[in-house]
Amino acid sequence: MSSDITNWRTSTRSQGQGTCVEVGFAVEAVGVRDTEDREGGQLTLSPARWQSFLTTLKRGAYDR
Numbered sequence: 001m002s003s004d005i006t007n008w009r010t011s012t013r014s015q016g017q018g019t020c021v022e023v024g025f026a027v028e029a030v031g032v033r034d035t036e037d038r039e040g041g042q043l044t045l046s047p048a049r050w051q052s053f054l055t056t057l058k059r060g061a062y063d064r
Contacts, residue, residue, distance in 0.1 A: 004027070006026065008022040008023070021035065022035055029045065
């Protein structure tokens, strides 16, 4: 499943510094990986889990 993930991208706010995460999409998965170690593995989530994570972020649950 994770090998089908394509279209990796970073946030437009990252300004190309290479110290952020990338998100990639497949039909049944969303991948998240570190731009400093792209071959070091990735976190793979279902689209529903990814959407839940984004909703939680937007609510400010992880704000410091």
